[in-house]
Amino acid sequence: MEDVDVRRQLKQMTDFIRQEAVEKAIEIEAAAAEEFQIEKLQLVEAGKKAIMQEYDREEKKAGIKKKIDYSMQLNASRIEVLQAQDDLVTNMMESARKELLYISRDHQTYKKLLRILIVQSLLRLKEPAVLLRCRKEDLELVDSVLESARDEYADKANVYPPEIVVDHHVFLPSAPSHYQAPGPSCSGGVVLASRDGKIVCENTLDARLQVAFRKKLPEIRQSLFGQVAA
Numbered sequence: 001m002e003d004v005d006v007r008r009q010l011k012q013m014t015d016f017i018r019q020e021a022v023e024k025a026i027e028i029e030a031a032a033a034e035e036f037q038i039e040k041l042q043l044v045e046a047g048k049k050a051i052m053q054e055y056d057r058e059e060k061k062a063g064i065k066k067k068i069d070y071s072m073q074l075n076a077s078r079i080e081v082l083q084a085q086d087d088l089v090t091n092m093m094e095s096a097r098k099e100l101l102y103i104s105r106d107h108q109t110y111k112k113l114l115r116i117l118i119v120q121s122l123l124r125l126k127e128p129a130v131l132l133r134c135r136k137e138d139l140e141l142v143d144s145v146l147e148s149a150r151d152e153y154a155d156k157a158n159v160y161p162p163e164i165v166v167d168h169h170v171f172l173p174s175a176p177s178h179y180q181a182p183g184p185s186c187s188g189g190v191v192l193a194s195r196d197g198k199i200v201c202e203n204t205l206d207a208r209l210q211v212a213f214r215k216k217l218p219e220i221r222q223s224l225f226g227q228v229a230a
Helices: 003-103 107-125 136-157 205-225
Strands: 129-133 163-166 189-194 200-204
Touching (some): 003 107, 003 205, 107 129, 107 136, 107 200
Parallel strands (some): 129 163
Antiparallel strands (some): 129 189
8 A cells, every 4th residue: 555545544534533523522512511501500590499488488577577566566556445444444433432422421311321331231240249330420420320220130130139339449541531641541331340350341332332333344344335344
């Protein structure tokens, strides 16, 4: 074989190898570029997903916080309403307590009331001997109705008239006054107790008012606010 032929064949082989190498390099580069694009898209999608998840979390947090804030504001409003209602009821109670002061000023009416309160207390205690306490300013009125109250009780209970000892040493507090320092006060009425002090019947005007007010409170709230107190 001539040298020329050998060189030609060698060149052909070299060109073929070179072409194969170039095509292989292009193929590898294209595969690498495609893989890079795929990985890039995956990273972008993962980034988008992470951002959306973070956005959802923040949105949920904001929604929860908004609900919590609304709930707190609603509760605060309810508390304010309830406080205003309680203040109104308390003011009514205080106004009623002030009205009690006028009862004892009418001596004839108050005298009859004292007799009724004493009889009621005796009927509750049902004791043969009791201790009676009243305000110092009511001593005279109490003494004036004591006998009739004792007899009325005896008739109603069908028992012997009880022994009633009026305490002349310990008195119920006087009526409240603007001229006195704040402290215990009594608008009138009596307190009766068994001689051993184990059974006590507090039948003062203030105690009666509290009992009546407590019983009527649901009706009062219904009338004022259109709801029944729990």
